[in-house]
Amino acid sequence: MDFQDVIKALGDKVSRMQESIQTEEATKMAFVMPFISALGYDIFNPMEVVPEFIADLGIKKGEKVDYCIFMEGKPTIIIECKHWKEKLDVHNSQLHRYFHVTTSKFGILTNGIIYRFYTDLVEPNKMDDKPFWEFNITDLQEQTIFELKKYHKTTFSVENILSSATELKYAKEIKKIMLEELANPSEAFVKHFARQIISGQMTAKVLEPFNSLVKRALNQLISDMISDRLKNALASEEDRSSIQARVVEDTTVQPVNVEAASKVVTIELEKEAFYIVRSILRTKIDANRVTHRDTQSYFGILLDDNNRKPICRLYLEGNKKIISLLDDAKKEMRHEIQTLDDIYAHAEHLINTALSYDNK
Known part of the structure; x- marks a missing residue:
């Protein structure tokens, strides 16, 4: 199987099995280890994938990260796993500590469904507080698979990943801001549009009607864009169906039940x-x-x-x-x-x- 089929099959497996997975260890075995394997790493080779990798923190000994992937003899990716039902937000600081002492370049925090990717874009050798990228393996998009393939053993390159990490991080933040503005437009956001429509001083009284107007207009714009795309898709589908009906002569037409x-x-x-x-x-x-x-x-x-x-x-x-x-x-x-x-x-x-x- 090529990478795309392997990772999609794993996503289907996670969707199908998650309710039967009762422990953190089972999550690792059923979801996370197959994920590491899908990226081309030999989970049975302790020189390549080290489970329970020791990450001692100063005088605190015996700290261990769930998995560490080695490349050319150096720890490169650390992976901290939680039970699939757990929220990941509360475990960010734990991965942050491990990242600091292992000299790894990338950290992954996962519950086997959500995967969050971290590196040191803000300050060298110090893991960023926010992930630069995350995805849900049960809801894979083509762009997600494209980005994920960069971490495959055969194509892995620190330089290539870092070159897109900043863009992914900023794109993620911009999307978040846009969603917040669409739900509750800020004063600055409303002023941006009001200034281009009316002249004069932007007082609270002048801006008041624009608050709801901007929100409605933007949501209507999105609805129109979606509607246009659906119409175009349906038109394309009709064109394809028309062409297929003309050129496929050897297909038996059967009534549809x-x-x-x-x-x-x-x-x-x-x-x-x-x-x-x-x-x-x-x-x-x-x-x-x-x-x-x-x-x-x-x-x-x-x-x-x-x-x-x-x-x-x-x-x-x-x-x-x-x-x-x-x-x-x-x-x-x-x-x-x-x-x-x-x-x-x-x-x-x-x-x-x-x-x-x-x-x-």
């Missing part, structure tokens, strides 16, 4: 399986060509979103987990799997099935 479709719910396990299959196939074909369609009876993975190009079917909602492959005559061959990792055992067959459609 609206009632049945409304009962279909794609579970997290199916999404994770899809990412695994797509990561297998992307070594030979464009990953964007691999799609899925869920039905009431099975979860199907297709090539080019075409029912005539099935790659496999997955039956994951019962007690038995099954992957159904296709033989040369396109008949199903069912194989029971114990875990989703068993899908990798069928990688060659999946690739051959997908390539067979292009060969034809």
Whole structure:
């Protein structure tokens, strides 16, 4: 699996499992260690990832940070973990102490769901009070994955990360300020607009009607922008549908059962399986060509979103987990799997099935 698929699969896993995780240690094992592994670090190599790393503070001995990632023999990233239900705000000072004595360049404070990244942008060798970046692994955006990949072992560069850290920090603060201004416009914010509309002295009486007016106008502007984007997206979708209807001649058109479709719910396990299959196939074909369609009876993975190009079917909602492959005559061959990792055992067959459609 490539990095994007691995990290998305982990996010799906966290969403699915979090309610069953009862302790801090379980949070580390189920969420944080897989995260470190997803970044390309060998969690079983004590020369690379050191658990319970000693961070003695002066006369106070025995202080330990949960994980320390070493690069070229030097501590580079320290990670302090908490139970997934805990709020991270109260633990900031603890990571601050560890950062000071370990000579690490980056610190991560996490509960396995929220990840906060710290460094020393304000004062050298002293961790900033505020994180320069944070994200929620259960709500990953494309830009988040792009930034996170900078911490992968194969692409890690202190210089590259620091060059974007300041921008991330300021962008985060600007967004926070804008949200506060949208909710409760400050006097300075209101004056900024009032001065460009009316002349004269900006007295309290003059500004009073502008307080609510600025708030309403900005919220209306945002609503209009969202509406315009939705209209453009729908128009683009209609254009694509029109083009597909003209060029796809080999797709069988079947009536849609609206009632049945409304009962279909794609579970997290199916999404994770899809990412695994797509990561297998992307070594030979464009990953964007691999799609899925869920039905009431099975979860199907297709090539080019075409029912005539099935790659496999997955039956994951019962007690038995099954992957159904296709033989040369396109008949199903069912194989029971114990875990989703068993899908990798069928990688060659999946690739051959997908390539067979292009060969034809």
